[in-house]
Amino acid sequence: MSLEPATSGAVRWRSIRGPMEVALFAKQIPNGTRTFAEHVLRGDKMTITRVTEKYIELTALGGEVIAKESNSRIRFSQPYMVAADTKRPGRYAITLTTQVGDELADWTILGKVRGDAVYWLRNLAGSGTVKDEEGVLQYAVKGIGGEILENVWNIQEEKREAIHNTEVKTARKQVSLSFEEEEEEDTTDVQIRMRPIKKVKRAQKKEREEKDKAVTETITTVPETVFPAKNAEEPLQSAAADASATHTDPTLEKLRKFQESLRQPNRSTKKTPTHNNAEEGIDGLSSEDEDLEFLNHRWNK
Structure with a gap:
């Protein structure tokens, strides 16, 4: 039966190798945890710098020396326990075995690692890691951030202040350029955000394509001419009549009269008798009529 007390706080440190969650004994070790x-x-300021056969050394910038705090129920009873150095500030150790000996005798135990972080920590301590005789890593494992999972210390305000102090990037202000004297403003400590060259070129290319498209549309579009459906032949007929009236060619005039005579019905015109006594016969017929009648009489016989 384990006599180890239950943890009451948890944090997550994120590194380039992966996240590492640590459950802390916040009630038993309040100041150190x-x-x-x-x-x-401030996880980006923490780094794994040294790896030995018994523990992994983790260093952090800033802070004060942690005082010695001990509890009879907390001991190195299992691997992957987290302890803090009581002589140097910002120096921590993650044990890989229970046989740590006198090397960590004066250190304060803070908690234990939980989750899948034990796998990459074990691989880090393997033979493939490049280190010198004292265990100092040639390529340190740098941190990229951190967060509190179970906050029992009420350090939200301290968290905001730490983020504000360690934040490198400043807020960028948008500046509106104007040539009017009334709208002049103090632009000191203002950073003007410049557009990348690739985005500028892409925008210019898009504008050129839109202009070429507009020109092609204006060239290809032809206005449609709509003719009225009713009385469409009247203007043509009037135009033909005007054209015929203007031309006074005698040949065309004769041709027009000939066409009109063809359209008229064929009427036989009776020859008006002439009462010329010299050419008329006894019966009132002309000499030509008498000859024709005589010929018809002989033909019938």
């Missing part, structure tokens, strides 16, 4: 949680919030 609080300092470690503040260091985890």
Whole structure:
């Protein structure tokens, strides 16, 4: 039966190898666990610098020396326990075995690693890691951030202050350029955000394509001419009549009269008798009529 007390606080440190969650004994070790949680919030300032056969050394910038705090129920009873150095500030150790000996005798135990982080920590301590005789890593494992999972210290305000102090990037202000004297403003400590060259070129290319498209549309579009459906032949007929009236060619005039005579019905015109006594016969017929009648009489016989 384990006599180890239950943990009451948890943090997550994120590194280039992966995240590492640590469950802390916040009630039994309040000061040491609080300092470690503040260091985890500034996780980009923490680095794994040294690996030995018994433990992994983790260093952090800033902070104060953690005082010696002990509890009879907390001991190195299992691997992957987290302890803090009581002589140097910002120096922590993650044990790989229970046989740590006198090397960590004066250190304060803060908690234990939980989750899948034990796998990449074990691989880090393997033979493939490049280190010198004292265990110093040639390529240190740098941190990229951290957060508090179970906050029992009420350090939200301290978290915001730490983020504000360690934040490198400043807020960029949008500046509106104007040539009017009334709208002049103090632009000191203002950074003007410049557009990348690739985006500028892409925007210019898009504008050129839109202009070429507009020109092609204006060239290809032809206005449609709509003719009225009713009385469409009247203007043509009037135009033909006007054209015929203007031309006075005698040949065309004769041709027009000939066409009109063809359209008229064929009427036989009776020859008006002439009462010329010289050419008329006895019966009132002309000499030509008498000859024709005589010929018809002989033909019939």
